[in-house]
Amino acid sequence: MDFTLENYGPFRDRTSLSFQATARKEHQKNIIPCDAVKGGILSSAIVFGPNASGKSYVFKAIRSLVRMVLDAFPDGTEYPWYKPFRLNDENPRKPVSFEIRFVDDGILYDYSISFDQRSIVSESLVYRSSRRPVTAFRRGGSDEKFNKKQQRMKEFLTSSTAFLVIGAKYNDELCAKVRNMILSLIVLESAEIIKMARISCAWAADDPEKKSMLIDGLRKADLAIVDFESTERAIDRESIRSEIPPKYFDKMPSEIKLNDIRLMHGYEGTELKGKKIPFEMDDESTGTMSMFGIMGPLSDALINGKTLVIDEFGAYLHPILTRWLVSQFSAENNPNRAQLIAMTHDIGLMDTDELLRRDQIFFTDKNREDGSAELYCLSDFKGVRKEEIVLKSYMFGRYDAIPDISARGLMDGFKNRQVSQERDPQKNSGRYHHGRRSIRT
Numbered sequence: 554m555d556f557t558l559e560n561y562g563p564f565r566d567r568t569s570l571s572f573q574a575t576a577r578k579e580h581q582k583n584i585i586p587c588d589a590v591k592g593g594i595l596s597s598a599i600v601f602g603p604n605a606s607g608k609s610y611v612f613k614a615i616r617s618l619v620r621m622v623l624d625a626f627p628d629g630t631e632y633p634w635y636k637p638f639r640l641n642d643e644n645p646r647k648p649v650s651f652e653i654r655f656v657d658d659g660i661l662y663d664y665s666i667s668f669d670q671r672s673i674v675s676e677s678l679v680y681r682s683s684r685r686p687v688t689a690f691r692r693g694g695s696d697e698k699f700n701k702k703q704q705r706m707k708e709f710l711t712s713s714t715a716f717l718v719i720g721a722k723y724n725d726e727l728c729a730k731v732r733n734m735i736l737s738l739i740v741l742e743s744a745e746i747i748k749m750a751r752i753s754c755a756w757a758a759d760d761p762e763k764k765s766m767l768i769d770g771l772r773k774a775d776l777a778i779v780d781f782e783s784t785e786r787a788i789d790r791e792s793i794r795s796e797i798p799p800k801y802f803d804k805m806p807s808e809i810k811l812n813d814i815r816l817m818h819g820y821e822g823t824e825l826k827g828k829k830i831p832f833e834m835d836d837e838s839t840g841t842m843s844m845f846g847i848m849g850p851l852s853d854a855l856i857n858g859k860t861l862v863i864d865e866f867g868a869y870l871h872p873i874l875t876r877w878l879v880s881q882f883s884a885e886n887n888p889n890r891a892q893l894i895a896m897t898h899d900i901g902l903m904d905t906d907e908l909l910r911r912d913q914i915f916f917t918d919k920n921r922e923d924g925s926a927e928l929y930c931l932s933d934f935k936g937v938r939k940e941e942i943v944l945k946s947y948m949f950g951r952y953d954a955i956p957d958i959s960a961r962g963l964m965d966g967f968k969n970r971q972v973s974q975e976r977d978p979q980k981n982s983g984r985y986h987h988g989r990r991s992i993r994t
Contacts, residue, residue, distance in 0.1 A: 554594075554860050554892055557652040561617075562610030563919060563926035565638040567650075570598055570611060572892065575912045575932050579939060582884040583910050585892075589659050589681070595913050596882040597893035599866075599902055600928070601947075602917035603956040607926030608896040610636075611917070612864035615894070616740045618651045621666060622732050625722075626713040628672075635670045640924040648674045655734045662731050664717065667693075672712040678731060689727045692716050737857075739850045743865040746842045750834060753849025754783045754814050763852065770848045774874055776841055780817035780829050785810055816845065843869040847878065855881060858889035866895035867902075875899050876908060903944045911937060916954035 559567040574584045574592045584593040602608050617634035638644040652665040661681040667674040675693030679686050691698040699707065703716075706723050710716060717735075720728025741749055757763040764781075771778040790797075790805050797805065816837060817829035834842055847863070854861040867875035879902060880886065882893045895902075905911055914931040931937060934952060946952065 554894075555652075555654040556611075556615060556618075556894075557650075558611070558614040559650040560637050560644050560647050561614050561649045561651070562636050563605075563607045563638065563924060564610060564614075564928070565641070565644055565923075565925040566927070568926075568928040570600070570894065570915060570928060571930070572598060574910070577910060577912060577932070579905065580883075580908075580910045583882075583913060585884075585887075585890050587656055587659075589656050589661050594656065595892070595910070596884070596887060597879060597895070597909075598913055598915055599879070599909060600894070600896045600915045600917060601898070601900060601903060602954045603919075606919045606954065607917040607928065609864050610926070611894075611928065612740070612742070612862060612896050614651060615738065615862050617649075618653060618666070619735055619738055619740060621651075621668070622715050622717050622735050625718050626711060628711045628713055630713040631671055632668060632713075635668065638925065653735065655731070657730065657734065662727075662734070664731050664735070666715060666717075673715060676716055678717065678727060680727065690716060690720070737859050739854055739859055739861045741847070741850055741861070741863045743843060743847075743863060743868045746839065746846055746869070747834070749846025749850070750814055750842055751812055753846050754781065754812060756849040756853055758783055763856075766852050766856075767848050770852065771845065774844055774848075774877070776844060777818050777820060778816050778841070778845070779819035781814060781845070782817070782831070783812045783814050786813055787811075816841070840869045840871070844874065851878065851881065854891040854893070855887060855889065858891050860892040860894065862894045864896045866897040867899040868897075872899055872901040875902060876904075879908060900944055900947065903947060905931075905939070905941070905943050911943075914943070916952055918954040921957065 555569060555571045555573065557567060557569040558564055572595045573590055574595050576592060583596045585596055587594050600608050600611060613634070613636075617636075620634055621632075635649055637647060637649055648667040648669045650665065650667040652663065654664075655662045663679045663681075663686075664677070666676045673692070675691075677691040678689040680689060681687070688698055690700075690703055703720065703725065706716075706719050706725070709723070710719050717728050717732050721732040741752075743749070753767065757767045768778065768780060787808050787810050790802070790807055790809055793809075794802060814834050815831040816834070817831055819829050820826070837845075850861055853859060867878075870878075875897070879893065879895070882891060902908060903914060905914070910932075912930055912932040915928060916931070917926055917928050919926045931943065931952065937943070937946075947955065
């Protein structure tokens with residue numbers, strides 16, 4: 554999968570996250586063979602960068618594309634995910650643009666969409682069954698293109714609805730296939746721990762094989778979890794009125810069903826050998842809950858060949874666990890061609906010796922003069938030797954994408970202000986400083 558965004562969040566200019574492998578020979582296990590893409594495609598892409606550099610906006614852009622093709626919208630619907638670059642006069646009035654590329658059965662599919670606050674400006678779907686691209690449809694501008702069947706579908710199209718949605722609804726095979734590819738993306742935010750845990754539970758609860766795979770992953774992660782169970786509980790919405798904003802509360806059903814999850818722990822070296830001891834989720838560590846939440850979607854991706862997109866990857870996990878999770882997408886563990894996109898601060902993953910290729914390491918950085926962000930790849934840098942310790946070079950600032958921290962301590966200004974107060978008896982009159990009282994002269 555390749556993904557391109559423009560005029561979204563801090564990304565003023567067009568920028569891309571590409572999975573096309575370069576000609577480098579290292580870590581061939583991280584390349585998925587693909588006849589449609591010269592050199593093959595990468596199994597994972599890991600995005601590093603300082604806070605507020607744009608990492609999460611790459612994640613949000615992918616999630617926003619999923620929302621754009623999820624459903625039809627009435628004319629004039631205001632998209633909450635329309636977030637143009639706002640740090641100049643021009644871009645806030647321009648459309649946001651997303652493009653995504655998939656490969657399926659040796660065919661490349663390119664879907665693009667541009668939209669402003671309430672309407673779609675342009676949209677197109679192009680596929681390549683050979684070297685010649687074929688336009689399935691093109692919307693917007695003077696060169697629109699729809700076949701006869703699609704022309705009839707347009708009567709059901711609103712200005713705020715993606716044609717991909719309408720085409721899929723009325724049995725356009727290409728539209729349905731590409732929409733399903735986009736909707737199959739597994740998009741997770743690591744901070745939403747309870748939500749992730751419920752996703753994992755729902756994915757595996759009614760399938761013994763899936764549940765066994767999830768439990769096996771937790772066991773390999775050394776968490777001593779041997780099983781889990783879930784029970785459904787109904788609550789009256791009135792009991793949570795004070796916790797929910799009115800605009801959402803009014804849309805909620807009168808009775809809400811929740812799943813209570815318990816993880817079962819087992820230890821062989823105690824008098825409880827062979828027994829499963831239940832722990833409520835509130836009793837578990839944040840890391841354990843996070844690992845449980847990740848394992849279901851990750852297993853889903855590996856089994857079904859999906860793309861897993863995670864923001865703040867590894868935020869609550871030991872670095873050895875995050876390395877193990879990334880390694881599950883290498884060839885020997887990934888027969889169904891799953892892919893991983895992870896935004897992270899875990900710089901321990903920046904290991905080109907044992908874990909990642911140079912074309913799998915991406916950075917986000919923000920221009921401190923105009924606030925715009927850029928996304929770029931380690932392989933874009935010339936002179937990065939195969940044997941170079943990338944993490945060390947990164948920490949020395951060779952690739953940018955690190956915080957520009959002042960060398961001064963946090964207390965320096967405070968201490969200097971107090972020293973200056975001591976030197977001015979008129980300002981210090983009657984005040985306390987340095988633990989003793991100033992004496993009026």
